[in-house]
Amino acid sequence: xxxxxxxxxxxxxxxxxNNVSFTVEAGDTLVLLGTSGCGxxxxxxxxxxxxxxxxxxxxxxxENILEQQPEVLRRNMGxxxxxxxxFPHYTVAENIAIVTKLLRWNDVAIKKRSEELLEKLQxxxxxxxxxxxxxxxxxxxxxxxARALAANPAILLMDEPFGALDPxxxxxxxxxxxxxxxxxxxxxxxxxxxxEEAFELGDSVCLMDKGNVMQQxxxxxxxxxxxxxxxxxxxxxxxxxxxxxxxxxxxVWSHLGNAEIAADISLSSDDSLWSALELFSKGAQxxxxxxxxxxxxxxxxxxxxxxxxxxxxxxxxx
Numbered sequence: 085x086x087x088x089x090x091x092x093x094x095x096x097x098x099x100x101x102n103n104v105s106f107t108v109e110a111g112d113t114l115v116l117l118g119t120s121g122c123g124x125x126x127x128x129x130x131x132x133x134x135x136x137x138x139x140x141x142x143x144x145x146x147e148n149i150l151e152q153q154p155e156v157l158r159r160n161m162g163x164x165x166x167x168x169x170x171f172p173h174y175t176v177a178e179n180i181a182i183v184t185k186l187l188r189w190n191d192v193a194i195k196k197r198s199e200e201l202l203e204k205l206q207x208x209x210x211x212x213x214x215x216x217x218x219x220x221x222x223x224x225x226x227x228x229x230a231r232a233l234a235a236n237p238a239i240l241l242m243d244e245p246f247g248a249l250d251p252x253x254x255x256x257x258x259x260x261x262x263x264x265x266x267x268x269x270x271x272x273x274x275x276x277x278x279x280e281e282a283f284e285l286g287d288s289v290c291l292m293d294k295g296n297v298m299q300q301x302x303x304x305x306x307x308x309x310x311x312x313x314x315x316x317x318x319x320x321x322x323x324x325x326x327x328x329x330x331x332x333x334x335x336v337w338s339h340l341g342n343a344e345i346a347a348d349i350s351l352s353s354d355d356s357l358w359s360a361l362e363l364f365s366k367g368a369q370x371x372x373x374x375x376x377x378x379x380x381x382x383x384x385x386x387x388x389x390x391x392x393x394x395x396x397x398x399x400x401x402x
Contacts, residue, residue: 085108085109085110086107086114086131086143086144086239087107087142088105088107088140089140089141089142090139090141091104091142092138092139092140093127093138100123100126101137101295102123102294102296103296104297106300109271111269112288113272113286114273114286114288115274115275115276115281115282116128116275117279117291118277119293122294123295124277125243125244127292132154133154137150144239159235160239161237161241162237162240162241163232163242164228164241164242164243164245165243165244166243166245166247169228170216170224170227170228170231171216173215174215175214176211176213176214176215176216176219177195179216179231180198180231180234181194181198187235197236201230202230205226205264206260225246226257237270238270239270239273240270242272244275245274246276247276247277247278258281262285280322283330289303289306298312303326304331304335308397325358328356328389329356329358331357332353333351333354333357333373333382335396336392336395339391339392339395340382340383340392342382342383347371347372347383348370349363350372350373351372351373352373353375353376354376355373357392361389364389369386371383372384
């Protein structure tokens, strides 16, 4: 869906992004991860030409974006900003409708789509006539996401979308984000400096430093097979938690126990070992894991978590 080939950006002769290359498969979420000033937001903005690359090529669905009109390109991509980017003098309804009006949707279709998105994002349609200042931070961020999704774009660009929220609200919205069917059909590029967020939301992580890509791959690969010392040391402070987040039950399915005892609660094979640890910390004794492939059930007890992680790490190092 997205291919970046050796893209660079210089400001006054100083390289902010230096020969960055990556690919994003259709339906996947790529996270651009790194500390402030590493070039991740500049890289994101080159994808919709809010910033023009100094050199390199970017292809969307096989087409060079530099050969397209920027405004047409942007209308076919959703864009979510850290501070939601809502126009304060527009109502919620007017904010959500901006792109669909540019695309000449009729009023009935716009209203139907707006109400549909508010319902999916757990917002009342009663807020359609409210102004952004009348909403909480979490509500504003959801409205910003609704605006980005309104025209049903295939690609969604997100620049620190949860960065302005308090930790509790942020964690809750991330969970909603993961479960939202609307987003499971999108190709997403997300910028963050939050490692936990990157591992929770990303199918692939592109770790950047000083305008360069240090490594791109699945979260588990960056942890267990780091390309260099920078990648290895970047995750040291949260390594165990991140390892548990990066391993799903489908990765260790053959090592789970048979479902012979009634479980307290259930998870799916797509959930992570970390999800189970959180449930055990709340008092669960046995968790059933359901395979999304064939509905097979297996059981998990707390004592199995560490061996499962070790089995996965052993396999990764083979």
